[in-house]
Amino acid sequence: MAHVVSFELNGRPVSVQAEPWARLIDLLRGPLGHTGTKEGCGEGECGACTVLVDGAAINSCLFPALEVEGRSVTTIEGLQDASGRLAALQEAFVEEGGVQCGFCSPGMILAAAGLLLRTQDPSEAEIREELAGNLCRCTGYAQIVAAVQAAAGRASSREGQGA
Amino acid sequence: MSGFSFIGKEVRRPEGGDKASGRALYIHDLTRPGMLYGKIKFSAHAHARIKRIDTTRAARVPGVHAVITAYDTPEIRIGFLRDNFALKKDKVRQFRDEIAAVAAADPDAAAEAVDLIEVEYEPLPGVFTPEEALAVGAPLVHETSSDGAPRASNVLDLAYGHDSGDIEAARRASRHVASGEYSTPLIQQSCMGTAGCLAEFDAAGNLTMWAKTQIPFLAQRDFNQALSALGLRGRNTRVIVPALGGGFGTGLDTHAYEYIAILLAWRSGRPVRIVYDREEEFSCLSPRQSARTRITQGCDAAGRLTFRDVEVLQDNGAYTSWGATYPSVMLLPVTSLYRVPNVRFRARLVYTNNTYCQAMRGYGNPEVTWPIESSLDDLAAAAGIDPLDLRLMNCNEPGEVTPMGLKVTTCGLRQCLEAASGRLRWREKRGSGRRVARGVGMASLIHVGGGGKIYRSDGSGIVLKLDDFGNVNVSYGGVEMGQGLHTVLRQAVAEAVGIRPENVFVNQTDTATCPWDVGTHASRGAFMAGNAALLAAARLREKLFQWAEQVFPAEVERNVRALCRKDPAYRPPDFDVAASARAGSFDLKEGWLFLKDAPADPALRIEFARLLRAVHYRDRGTIFTQEAFYEPDTELPDWSKGRGNMSENYAYGTQAVEVEVDRETGEVKILALVAAHDVGRVLNPVTLKGQIHGALAQGVGYALYEEVKTRAGRILNPGFTDYKIPTACEMDFPIELVFVETDEQSGPFGAKGVGEPGMVPTAPAIANAIYDAVGVRVKDLPITPEKVLAALHASRA
Numbered sequence: 001m002a003h004v005v006s007f008e009l010n011g012r013p014v015s016v017q018a019e020p021w022a023r024l025i026d027l028l029r030g031p032l033g034h035t036g037t038k039e040g041c042g043e044g045e046c047g048a049c050t051v052l053v054d055g056a057a058i059n060s061c062l063f064p065a066l067e068v069e070g071r072s073v074t075t076i077e078g079l080q081d082a083s084g085r086l087a088a089l090q091e092a093f094v095e096e097g098g099v100q101c102g103f104c105s106p107g108m109i110l111a112a113a114g115l116l117l118r119t120q121d122p123s124e125a126e127i128r129e130e131l132a133g134n135l136c137r138c139t140g141y142a143q144i145v146a147a148v149q150a151a152a153g154r155a156s157s158r159e160g161q162g163a
Numbered sequence: 164m165s166g167f168s169f170i171g172k173e174v175r176r177p178e179g180g181d182k183a184s185g186r187a188l189y190i191h192d193l194t195r196p197g198m199l200y201g202k203i204k205f206s207a208h209a210h211a212r213i214k215r216i217d218t219t220r221a222a223r224v225p226g227v228h229a230v231i232t233a234y235d236t237p238e239i240r241i242g243f244l245r246d247n248f249a250l251k252k253d254k255v256r257q258f259r260d261e262i263a264a265v266a267a268a269d270p271d272a273a274a275e276a277v278d279l280i281e282v283e284y285e286p287l288p289g290v291f292t293p294e295e296a297l298a299v300g301a302p303l304v305h306e307t308s309s310d311g312a313p314r315a316s317n318v319l320d321l322a323y324g325h326d327s328g329d330i331e332a333a334r335r336a337s338r339h340v341a342s343g344e345y346s347t348p349l350i351q352q353s354c355m356g357t358a359g360c361l362a363e364f365d366a367a368g369n370l371t372m373w374a375k376t377q378i379p380f381l382a383q384r385d386f387n388q389a390l391s392a393l394g395l396r397g398r399n400t401r402v403i404v405p406a407l408g409g410g411f412g413t414g415l416d417t418h419a420y421e422y423i424a425i426l427l428a429w430r431s432g433r434p435v436r437i438v439y440d441r442e443e444e445f446s447c448l449s450p451r452q453s454a455r456t457r458i459t460q461g462c463d464a465a466g467r468l469t470f471r472d473v474e475v476l477q478d479n480g481a482y483t484s485w486g487a488t489y490p491s492v493m494l495l496p497v498t499s500l501y502r503v504p505n506v507r508f509r510a511r512l513v514y515t516n517n518t519y520c521q522a523m524r525g526y527g528n529p530e531v532t533w534p535i536e537s538s539l540d541d542l543a544a545a546a547g548i549d550p551l552d553l554r555l556m557n558c559n560e561p562g563e564v565t566p567m568g569l570k571v572t573t574c575g576l577r578q579c580l581e582a583a584s585g586r587l588r589w590r591e592k593r594g595s596g597r598r599v600a601r602g603v604g605m606a607s608l609i610h611v612g613g614g615g616k617i618y619r620s621d622g623s624g625i626v627l628k629l630d631d632f633g634n635v636n637v638s639y640g641g642v643e644m645g646q647g648l649h650t651v652l653r654q655a656v657a658e659a660v661g662i663r664p665e666n667v668f669v670n671q672t673d674t675a676t677c678p679w680d681v682g683t684h685a686s687r688g689a690f691m692a693g694n695a696a697l698l699a700a701a702r703l704r705e706k707l708f709q710w711a712e713q714v715f716p717a718e719v720e721r722n723v724r725a726l727c728r729k730d731p732a733y734r735p736p737d738f739d740v741a742a743s744a745r746a747g748s749f750d751l752k753e754g755w756l757f758l759k760d761a762p763a764d765p766a767l768r769i770e771f772a773r774l775l776r777a778v779h780y781r782d783r784g785t786i787f788t789q790e791a792f793y794e795p796d797t798e799l800p801d802w803s804k805g806r807g808n809m810s811e812n813y814a815y816g817t818q819a820v821e822v823e824v825d826r827e828t829g830e831v832k833i834l835a836l837v838a839a840h841d842v843g844r845v846l847n848p849v850t851l852k853g854q855i856h857g858a859l860a861q862g863v864g865y866a867l868y869e870e871v872k873t874r875a876g877r878i879l880n881p882g883f884t885d886y887k888i889p890t891a892c893e894m895d896f897p898i899e900l901v902f903v904e905t906d907e908q909s910g911p912f913g914a915k916g917v918g919e920p921g922m923v924p925t926a927p928a929i930a931n932a933i934y935d936a937v938g939v940r941v942k943d944l945p946i947t948p949e950k951v952l953a954a955l956h957a958s959r960a
Contacts (some may be wrong), residue, residue, distance in 0.1 A: 035192040036185015038408075040355050041441035045883035048355055076185035086180055094179035097849040100857065101645025102182025103356040103408030109183060128891040135883060137353050137409050138645045139853055140860030141891040142898060 007068040009034070010078025022065040024058075025049045028075060036076035036106045040135070047134030050107035050114075051075050057114030059133075076106035079113065089113055089151040098147035100138030108134045112148045121152050168753050169654045170912045173849045174664045176650045178406070178643070187406040190359040190375050191438050198361070199228055199266040201427045201437035202273035203420060204280045205447060206251070206260035209516040209876030210289035210302065213253055213262065213282065220279040221265060226272035229431040230280070231423075232263045236430070237392045239422050241385065244319070245309035247482035247519075249389070249422035255284070256304050256481035257518055258877050259447040261419045266427040266435045289516035290317060291876055293455065293476050296513040304481055304514035317514040319479055323490035325498055325805025327566040328505030333470035337461030341541035344457050345534035346943045347926075349450045349478075349871040350864070352523050353888050356408010358448050359438030362424040368395040370428075373403050374421060377414030377642045378682035383674045385417040389425055404672040410644030411861075412522030413448060415684055416484045420447075445881030449521035450871050452486050453478050454530040458538045460503070466548045468557045470505035473497045473531060479512040480519030487512055489527030491617055492610075492685075494805045496532045496923075499565035499813075500609045501539075501557035506566045508805055516876045522684070524861060525919045528610055529926065533944065536606035536927035540934060549593060550931065551584050554607060559815065568798075568806045569813060573905035573915075575841030576607060576815040582839040582901040583819035592821060596936060600826055601834070604931025605819040606924035612843065612907065612915030613811030614795040615685030622794035623687075624678025625695035627656065627703055629787040631779060633754055633772030634666045639695070640680025641688050642672055646918055647850030648688040654847060655693040655911055659700030661751030662771055678790060686814065686916030689846060691793055693911025699791035706787060707774070708746040711756060714777035715744040718769045726766060736764050795909070811909035814916055816840035818859075818924045822932040826955060829948035831867060831933060832896075839901035840920055844913030855900050855921040860889045862925025867945050868893070 006015040009032065016031050028034040028051070037060055040048030044062040051060045052074040079087040089109055092098070099105045108131060115122055115130040122130070127148045128141070136144060181187040218230040233252035241247045251260045263280050267273035290296040290304065296317040307313055308320070334340065361373040370390060376382045379402040386400035407414070420437050428435040439448060460471040479487055490510035497508045543550040559565075561574045583605060584590070592603045614621045626638040637656055643649040649669040657664040670676060680691070723735040743758055750759045757768040778784050800807025821834040838855055845851055868887040872879040880886045906913040926944055934940050939954035 034185070035188070038189070038356070039191065040357070040408075041883055043441065043882060043884070046355065046441070076183075080184055084184075086184055090180075090183040093183045094176060095173075095849075097176075097853045099176065099179045099182045100647070100853055101355065101407060101409045102178070102187050103189060103354075105182050106185045125895070128895050131891040133890075135353075135355065135888060135890060137355050137411070137861070137888065138857045140856035140858075140889075140898075141894045142856040143849070143853055145891065 003066055005066050005069050007070060008072040010074055018065040020066060023061055024063040024065050024068055025060040027065045028060060034075045034077050038103055038106055040103065047111060048104050048107040050110045050134060052110055052114055055114065055117050057111045074110070076110060079109065088154050089116065092147040092151040096147035096150055097143035098139060104134060104136045108136060108144060116152055116155065120155060124149065167658060167912065169658045169664055171845050172847070174650060174654045174847055176647060177653055177669060178649060189356050189406045189408050190361065190373060191356065193361050193373055193405060193436065195361065195363055195434035198434040198436055199268060199427070199431055200270045200273045201264060201266050201424050201435045202277045203261050203423060204263040204277045206255040206258055206262055207282065208255055208284050208286050209258050210287040211255050211284035212287060213255060214285050215283040216263060217281040218263060221276035224267070224272050224276040224279065226268040227265055227276045228268065228433060229266040229427050230263065230276065231426050231430055236426050239389045239392045240309065241417060241419060241422060242483050243485050243487055244483040246305055247419065249419050249426060257516055259518055261423060264423045264427055266431045266433065289876055291515055291517055293478050293513045293515065296515045304516060319483065319487060319512040319514065321487060321512060322803040323510040323805065324803055325494060325506055325508040325567065328470070330470050330472055330505050330507045333505040334461060337469045338464040339542055339545040340459060340461040341538045341545055342459035343534065343538055343541065343942055344455065345537060346455045347453055347530045347533055348944055349453045349520065350869040351445055351450045351871055351886060352411040352413045354409030354411060354413060357439040357441060357444040358413065358418065358420065359436065360421045360424050361434060361436040362428040363434035364428055368398040370398065370400040370425060371403065372400055372421065373405050375407055375414055376402065376404060377410050377644065377684060379404055379642065379672055379674050380640055380679050381682060382417050386425065389422050393429055402674045404642055407642065407644040410642065411524050412526065414642065415522040415682065442881045445886065446878045449484055449486065449519050451523035452489055452520035456531060456534040458534040460538055460542060462542055462546055466546050466553050466556050468501055468503040471497065471503045472507045475510040475531065477510065477512045478515050478517055480515060480517045482519040484519060484521040486521040488617060489530065491800065491802055492527035493531040494567055495609050495611065496528055496535055498567035498805060499569050500532065500535060500607065501554065502559060502563065517873055518878060524858065525923050528608065528919065528923050529865060532606065532608055532923050533927050536924060537930050537940065537942065540931045550605065551580065551589055554580055559609070568808050570808045572812045572909065573843065573907045574815055575903035575905045578903045579815055579817040579839040579841055580607065582903065583817040583837045586837040586899050586901065587819040587821060587835060589819060593935060600824045600936050601821065602932045602935025603819060603821045604928050604935055605817055606927035606931060607817040608815065608920055608923040610814045610920045610923060611685050611810035612814030613690055613909045614687045614797060616797045616799045616809045618681050619799060620681055620794060621797060622792055623680045623691035623695045624790065624792045625692065625699050626678050627660065627699050627789045629775055631772065631776055633662060633770065633775060634668060635660055635662060637667060637669045638677040639669065639692055640672060640677040641692055642683040644683065646688065646854060647847065648683065648692060650850050651689045651846045652692045652696065655696040656700065659697045660703060662754045666754060686918035686920065688918065689914065690910060690916045693914065695791050695793040697911055698793055699789045702791065703787060703789035704751060707751065708749040710778045710785065711749050711774060712744050712746055714774065715769070716740045718773060718777055719766055722766045722769065736761070736766055738767065812907045812915055814841055814920050816920050816924065818928045820928045820932045822929060822936055824933055824936045824951060826937065829952035829955065831929070831946060831951060833863070833929065835897045837899045837901065838921065839903060840917065841903045841905050841915065842917050843907035843910045843915035844904050845902050846912065846914050851902065851917060852900055854917050856898065858919065858921025859898065859925055860894055862922035863893065864889050865922065865944060866926035866929040870945050
């Protein structure tokens with residue numbers, strides 16, 4: 001029997017019916033139409049489906065849909081601002097060459113976003129460690145790591161200016 | 164290099180924003196009204212007779228619209244040798260054989276119905292290694308050829324070979340000889356976006372296919388043949404290519420699942436989408452071919468190569484894809500990597516009951532560069548010569564014609580060898596790290612850099628369509644699969660036409676709107692697209708400048724009036740505009756039309772968009788749409804003789820690696836890697852680095868981690884937990900890229916193809932470094948800790 005699950009999706013409240021066995025990715029890509037979340041393996045091996053739940057990166061293919069009740073979910077669609085302008089992190093992925101085929105990009109960017117929420121200026125080793133659960137077959141990761149470093153640098157320099 | 168406005172610059176990837184924000188639509192994201200979900204029933208045996216198929220229960224599942232088998236649909240033959248079928252009848256030859264398929268309103272109903280299809284088999288003995296397949300009296304995978312003629316063996320009727328010089332005489336005259344047997348494994352291309360397609364018929368029986376393909380126009384032909392089989396002769400297929408979640412060669416053939424989607428859509432009267440899940444991708448999509456290679460090569464006392472003798476045996480699997488033509492590319496390194504006067508090459512492919520194989524990046528080249536470059540280090544050791552010196556001594560040079568008949572134009576191999584070794588500090592490190600189990604190794608490559616003629620045409624068409632606003636809409640038949648084709652195409656069009664990159668829009672690849680192209684393979688995308696763009700742009704500019712003669716003087720008058728309004732003191736230039744406005748006097752650059760004699764005068768420049776509007780909105784005006792077809796000046800080789808200049812230029816490169824080996828565990832840690840590549844010209848540093856970094860990671864995976872494991876034809880590791888591709892942590896070592904610019908005349912703006920070379924020499928460079936570090940040579944990829952340990956134990960014994 002389907003339940004109604006209510007949560008905050010990219011800053012807006014949503015309520016949607018979910019079967020008890022549904023995964024978060026099913027809700028996002030199905031009734032909620034957020035197809036920016038990609039399914040690469042369905043088994044938590046590749047990270048393409050990464051989204052943020054209360055700011056922490058999780059594999060939405062393993063996450064039970066009903067578990068998001070009352071929580072806050074950020075998908076790739078929620079990173080840009082209201083006018084559709086890309087966030088600095090997304091922009092850095094494009095500029096630095098962190099995007100090729102793009103299938104891993106939403107999950108990769110959200111994994112990096114989760115890291116940057118915790119750590120403003122992560123080391124290269126921290127970035128690589130954090131992204132180890134997100135597979136990419138195109139880039140060899142060098143430009144992805146550079147993108148995260150660039151975005152972190154921009155964020156900290158902006159804060160420096162504001163202080 | 165000066166003079167370019169946009170070539171060599173970090174021009175932004177046009178579709179990058181859509182991909183970074185989740186807007187890009189992949190096959191997985193496409194839906195159509197009334198669309199059904201297709202699902203395939205695969206074989207439960209590697210080799211068996213099909214005794215009975217019962218679909219009754221499947222058809223009764225609520226939501227199921229169609230259940231099909233080979234017994235109730237027309238036969239559709241597919242594949243390079245037409246030895247495969249969309250659905251299998253009578254006999255299965257591999258575990259993944261497609262026996263039946265279902266289309267249902269939701270994926271769960273489709274899966275349930277597939278489970279309810281009952282199949283009764285009579286198992287047959289199978290052949291699972293090339294040796295078993297070649298044994299006398301071995302079961303035949305195919306009893307007949309596609310033309311119905313009985314087959315006597317499991318050897319494919321494809322002949323690849325090469326003979327030049329006198330191998331035996333050269334062998335006798337050689338001072339040093341190295342030989343060995345090497346192997347490369349099946350590996351999975353591992354596109355992050357799995358395979359899939361969407362098929363939809365219109366009322367007249369024409370088909371639209373959204374396909375994950377690298378060959379939209381060859382696929383159109385294949386699908387039109389399928390329409391004929393359905394009794395829809397003369398109907399047409401429109402192939403549309405959505406965003407691809409990676410290609411790497413998986414899109415060079417049409418696949419049974421695509422024909423099954425067509426059959427289901429035709430049977431149900433609804434659009435049908437089939438998307439593989441990851442397990443299906445691993446188990447049911449063709450991997451890269453494996454290869455076993457026996458190599459012998461020799462040199463004289465000074466180290467000059469005397470001969471090279473290479474025999475390759477490949478496990479083709481149960482059916483034949485274009486991947487069976489890997490030996491056509493093997494010919495390049497075998498005959499032409501370093502100067503070697505006497506060459507013998509033989510390649511055989513055999514049918515087995517293993518999964519059938521297909522293309523992947525490098526296409527045969529890594530398979531033989533592995534033994535050639537590994538064995539070269541053995542030869543250097545036998546001759547007592549530093550491997551770097553051996554390579555320098557035998558280095559290819561510009562202007563040479565190789566035994567295969569490759570006409571080497573530019574060749575940066577020497578610079579690559581010097582750069583890679585220099586940056587890694589080769590002379591200092593080689594042979595000096597043994598005490599701490601550290602070592603350095605290198606390997607080089609040759610690959611096609613100017614297209615690769617494997618079809619009767621190696622051509623590419625382009626259409627540039629101009630609008631009213633100074634934009635150029637580009638229709639090109641090649642496929643963007645992440646490599647950055649559309650980025651460099653945008654740059655090339657902007658540069659060649661004389662507008663800004665943001666005014667170039669590359670249309671979605673679609674056989675209905677794009678001109679014919681043979682496919683995106685052989686590192687040819689940027690090379691072909693760039694050359695086609697240059698051809699079209701030159702013609703377009705000619706026509707633009709002719710029309711500019713008529714509209715320019717009036718536009719200059721408007722400029723002068725505007726400048727006078729702004730500044731009453733303005734005085735127009737003393738210039739006879741009407742006399743100067745001749746087609747040959749104009750230039751167009753970065754979106755401005757101006758006179759070459761007065762490029763900076765604000766009165767004598769008009770925006771490109773204004774020129775277009777002036778030509779559109781006048782009596783007897785015109786529009787601008789320019790096509791061009793670029794066909795490289797190359798030869799389709801004679802494969803049995805292994806001769807023919809198949810590319811307009813050749814790409815070279817050298818990779819040098821430093822490793823540390825753990826003698827206790829056998830683990831190999833890469834400490835540093837330098838990749839020096841002759842790229843002709845850097846078109847875009849960001850996309851170029853992306854191509855090399857990405858290929859390197861695949862090369863590292865090939866060298867150390869990746870192998871599709873099988874037992875009696877069944878794939879044992881169909882997921883990323885058991886099939887390891889490099890993560891950001893495995894790639895955590897310093898990588899230095901060096902781009903050698905040789906300014907290749909056949910290349911667009913001097914560029915060579917770069918898509919594949921990056922993964923070609925990585926594995927032998929690593930293996931050679933391991934040899935330097937601990938003195939053992941592993942000859943079978945991947946170089947796992949177990950193999951290194953075994954080799955270390957054997958060397959101590």
